[in-house]
Amino acid sequence: MNIDVATPKRTRDIINKYGFSFKKxxxxxxxxxQNILRKIVSAAELDETKxxxxxxxxxxxxxxxxxxxxxxxxxxxIDDRLIPILSDIFxxxxxxxxxxxxxxxxxxxxxxxxxxxxxxxxxxxxNLPYYVTTPILMKLLEEKLPLEHIVVMIQKExxxxxxxxxxGKEYGSLSVAVQYYCETELVCxxxxxxxxxxxxxxxxxxxxSVRKQPPVDVEDEDxxxxxxxxxxxxxxxxxxxxLTAYVGKANRDQLAPLLEKIGIDPxxxxxxxxxxxxxxxxxxxxxxxx
Ligand code: SAM
Numbered sequence: 001m002n003i004d005v006a007t008p009k010r011t012r013d014i015i016n017k018y019g020f021s022f023k024k025x026x027x028x029x030x031x032x033x034q035n036i037l038r039k040i041v042s043a044a045e046l047d048e049t050k051x052x053x054x055x056x057x058x059x060x061x062x063x064x065x066x067x068x069x070x071x072x073x074x075x076x077x078i079d080d081r082l083i084p085i086l087s088d089i090f091x092x093x094x095x096x097x098x099x100x101x102x103x104x105x106x107x108x109x110x111x112x113x114x115x116x117x118x119x120x121x122x123x124x125x126x127n128l129p130y131y132v133t134t135p136i137l138m139k140l141l142e143e144k145l146p147l148e149h150i151v152v153m154i155q156k157e158x159x160x161x162x163x164x165x166x167x168g169k170e171y172g173s174l175s176v177a178v179q180y181y182c183e184t185e186l187v188c189x190x191x192x193x194x195x196x197x198x199x200x201x202x203x204x205x206x207x208x209s210v211r212k213q214p215p216v217d218v219e220d221e222d223x224x225x226x227x228x229x230x231x232x233x234x235x236x237x238x239x240x241x242x243l244t245a246y247v248g249k250a251n252r253d254q255l256a257p258l259l260e261k262i263g264i265d266p267x268x269x270x271x272x273x274x275x276x277x278x279x280x281x282x283x284x285x286x287x288x289x290x
Contacts, residue, residue: 005089006061008032011196014059018085022197026079027129031061031153033194036205038065043187043207044125044151046070051116053147055103055126055136058082060089062127067096074115076103103136108145122146127153130199134158134174137208141181150182150208159186159204171271173232177225179275180215182208216279219286227282231270239273239281240266247290258284 022028052066057075066073163184164170187205192198218224230246244252262280
């Protein structure tokens with residue numbers, strides 16, 4: 001199949017040919033711009049030795065370009081109406097596998113082992129359904145899948161939160177979690193006019209390069225992330241106040257000396273703490289029995 005899927009005309013032709021109707025509840029906004037697709041694919045650093053795991057292929061706009069660049073593409077699609085359409089469009093393309101299912105429920109590790117054995121690396125490349133962006137990305141990261149890069153189109157505000165540095169209002173527990181696992185790079189901002197139908201929000205492409213080692217030394221990952229959540233529980237509150245809720249009122253007097261010992265002013269807010277400071281705080285809380 002050589003005709004580009006991602007043009008306004010071809011996309012409308014496919015939709016009409018198969019009588020497809022968009023489901024807003026599945027975040028279906030299809031890309032119709034070849035330039036944006038090229039930017040996404042190029043950011044993923046694929047070649048003929050690598051695999052691409054796509055989430056939500058739709059009618060295959062991105063899938064098609066991925067198949068031209070990578071050795072193999074596996075695309076996970078939840079909407080059963082799209083499965084026969086994709087089979088038809090890509091009947092002659094041998095390096096695409098479409099997996100019907102909900103990416104949040106699939107055993108992705110097993111899927112990757114089945115689909116990408118022998119390749120030199122695998123990256124996730126996707127125009128994600130916006131209603132589940134964060135759960136999907138957290139699943140990819142928390143399951144510690146053997147991925148090189150995650151290049152995804154997401155809502156612009158969410159991309160900015162993921163890439164935010166301490167001190168700004170965008171910086172929060174999502175920034176800490178994503179930056180613990182990955183280096184982040186904002187690839188480009190994307191106007192809503194390059195989709196059919198057009199979403200109400202602007203989008204951005206973000207590139208997450210999965211780290212081999214976390215950037216900070218953490219004693220207990222679960223505890224680290226619980227500490228981070230606790231410090232951001234109420235953004236306007238100081239760390240001391242947020243942590244009081246975490247350690248319990250009866251133990252609040254222990255907080256000021258504990259924070260002082262690791263050089264953190266108790267009147268600071270969570271949004272000013274670096275990943276290293278959260279690691280120090282988590283260690284100090286563990287040592288104090290919290
Ligand atoms: N990749 C296509 C493109 O760029 O034109 C479509 C992207 S569209 C924003 C999101 C796609 O994800 C849709 O095809 C939708 O059906 C699919 N999807 C939504 N929720 C999903 C889930 N939980 N698991 C797998 N696919 C899902």
